[in-house]
Amino acid sequence: RTDLNMEVVGIFSFDEIKDTLEPFSFSKSARLMESMARLGILFHDINISPVKGRPVLKETVYGGVSTMTTDIKDIWGGDLADEKLNIITEQSHIKTVVLHPLIIQRKVIGILLLGLNRDYTSMNDHERDSIKSCVDVTAVALDKAYLYKALQDANEKLQSLDKLKTEFLSLASH
Numbered sequence: 001r002t003d004l005n006m007e008v009v010g011i012f013s014f015d016e017i018k019d020t021l022e023p024f025s026f027s028k029s030a031r032l033m034e035s036m037a038r039l040g041i042l043f044h045d046i047n048i049s050p051v052k053g054r055p056v057l058k059e060t061v062y063g064g065v066s067t068m069t070t071d072i073k074d075i076w077g078g079d080l081a082d083e084k085l086n087i088i089t090e091q092s093h094i095k096t097v098v099l100h101p102l103i104i105q106r107k108v109i110g111i112l113l114l115g116l117n118r119d120y121t122s123m124n125d126h127e128r129d130s131i132k133s134c135v136d137v138t139a140v141a142l143d144k145a146y147l148y149k150a151l152q153d154a155n156e157k158l159q160s161l162d163k164l165k166t167e168f169l170s171l172a173s174h
Contacts (some may be wrong), residue, residue: 004127007092008032008115010043011138013124013146014108020049021057021111022140023074025174034117039084042073053078060099061108061117068098075099075113093117099129102139109146112138 001009007029012021028036036042044102051057056074060067069075072094073085088094094115109173112135116123123131 001029001139004123004130005117006114007117008043008113009101010113010115010141011110012048012113013110013142014051018049019051021051021061022049022143024110029092032088032092032094035088038108041080041084041088043076046076048075048079056099057061057111060111064101064103064106064108066098066100066148068096070096072097098121098131100135102135102142104139106141106173109139120158 008026010026011024015025024047026044028043033123048054048057051061053151054074054077056067056069059065071077072089074084075097076085092115095118096116098114098116098120100112100113100114101108114131
């Protein structure tokens with residue numbers, strides 16, 4: 001976010017069953033954080049749902065293509081009051097929001113949201129290539145986080161079963 005001079009970068013995981021984008025991680029500029037603090041808003045507390053009801057998000061998540069919008073209401077409208085979103089846009093200078101699908105094995109597992117303080121088309125090739133690389137790395141990292149969580153859950157279950165087995169054997173030997 002800092003190197004490419006962006007106002008916000010957010011990672012959302014996608015819950016297909018709930019048709020919801022759940023915030024995973026955010027990095028915000030100082031002016032965006034100040035604006036949000038004055039309004040008492042934290043993007044990382046807001047699930048975005050329904051995805052199918054928001055054309056820009058629907059195209060990104062269900063179409064698997066990168067999209068962009070000049071209006072953050074296309075993303076958070078309905079979850080946050082329009083007047084608050086207008087204030088955030090104005091005070092943080094967000095001009096364009098770019099949404100990239102995070103795809104693993106032809107399945108969208110989340111999105112990478114980039115809030116720019118300029119038009120996306122004004123970015124040079126190096127900046128766009130850096131973003132593309134970041135999208136690919138972020139998709140792999142999110143997938144690994146899911147796998148790690150599943151492994152932790154399975155390990156906890158095995159430890160619980162091992163404890164029950166030990167207790168059972170102790171009772172059986174008495």
